[in-house]
Amino acid sequence: MKLCRVVGFATSSIKAKGLANHKLLVLKDIDDTGNATGEAFLAVDTIGAGLSEVVAVTTGVPACHVLSDPQAPVDAAVIAILDSVSINKKEIHNQLKEA
Amino acid sequence: MKLCRVVGFATSSIKAKGLANHKLLVLKDIDDTGNATGEAFLAVDTIGAGLSEVVAVTTGVPACHVLSDPQAPVDAAVIAILDSVSINKKEIHNQLKEA
Amino acid sequence: MKLCRVVGFATSSIKAKGLANHKLLVLKDIDDTGNATGEAFLAVDTIGAGLSEVVAVTTGVPACHVLSDPQAPVDAAVIAILDSVSINKKEIHNQLKEA
Amino acid sequence: MKLCRVVGFATSSIKAKGLANHKLLVLKDIDDTGNATGEAFLAVDTIGAGLSEVVAVTTGVPACHVLSDPQAPVDAAVIAILDSVSINKKEIHNQLKEA
Amino acid sequence: MKLCRVVGFATSSIKAKGLANHKLLVLKDIDDTGNATGEAFLAVDTIGAGLSEVVAVTTGVPACHVLSDPQAPVDAAVIAILDSVSINKKEIHNQLKEA
16 A cells, blocks of 8 residues: 555546545655655545545555445545554654644 | 546557547646646546546556446546646646646 | 557567467557657557557556456557557657658 | 565554554565665555565555455555565575664 | 566565465566666566576466466466567577576
């Protein structure tokens, strides 16, 4: 799963049927200090993640496992809001929340 | 899902059966300011996206979920035309449409 | 789908059963001017693509959809020979064929 | 499979149902000398890998094959703790454990 | 499929059940001159590839198609030992074997 930070939101009126009722989050991967980095991408959210939170994102077919309609055309889903993340014994999550 | 801009079109006479009746869009990912970036790739379009629009693209097996023939050899599909996209509280979609 | 140019061929005597009868093309992605770029990779060809042609390549499980044996261990297949490809209103395919 | 080193852990209270009871490891790919490199990511652990160990990580749908619930929204799983890894006839695993 | 060179081996005592009886090869992609390049990764071998041989590697779910147990947690498999590989009309395989 990708280690990501929520950096924004997207809305759409014209979309495939399976996307109705799904909130689209804009996310970026985080680096070792917890900063958002690289290209933004989209994932559906079924657990209520908010702006700037650090989350786990599952990609590919397993992302469909959290949807009420597993045939929705979705390849990325937020599956966890992370309470803590340590990299090389440094806690990066809370440190970043304060930033 | 990838955040992309439609940058062109492709046509083909000699193709696999499952591709008949599918429009092929040429797309690129967008950066934080909404500019197309990186390598172009192809996706099928089932919702009528036009040149320069910002769209969501699903990749892999879930892309087949929007096709009438789920056994078509397709690994990318446009699933939404995006009305708005915010990254770090800056709205990038409309800004880019004017560009 | 990836936008690729056929840059060569590969042959193999010792291979998995499902690969028998499949021609292996060597391909590279193309850049905006149609030049082959990046690392070469392999795909099976079921439509008769020739050296230097610009083609569409499907990856992952959907590549198996064009095979007579969908259980073949194949993760990339040429699914279309492209007649034309436009990127930012410039036609790149024919231009490149003359090169 | 990816060649990775365990660099940390992550915890989550708010998460998709299928994730309950799964330990989340933070991992990085290793370079030829066995140092962790690149962006950190998450995988579930079903075999008891510890901090700084070199492991094999399977990604995508096959990662679900090691789970008691194959419908869990998981796209990466540690599938082996590696006793030895040689690259170009140099043993990198033990050398790195001493580092 | 990836064009790779076998650069080493890995062994494991503690591993997922589905991995028993599978030899783990360490591989790298090759560049246009056939040199191993980039990050090393692991694949199972069912055809007897040896050190320094140029091979084709299938990734993702199709890699499971060559396994006796298709539910093994495997995302990469060597599916062919390549006799010849040409890129831009230069034969790279044998040239590299002499190197």
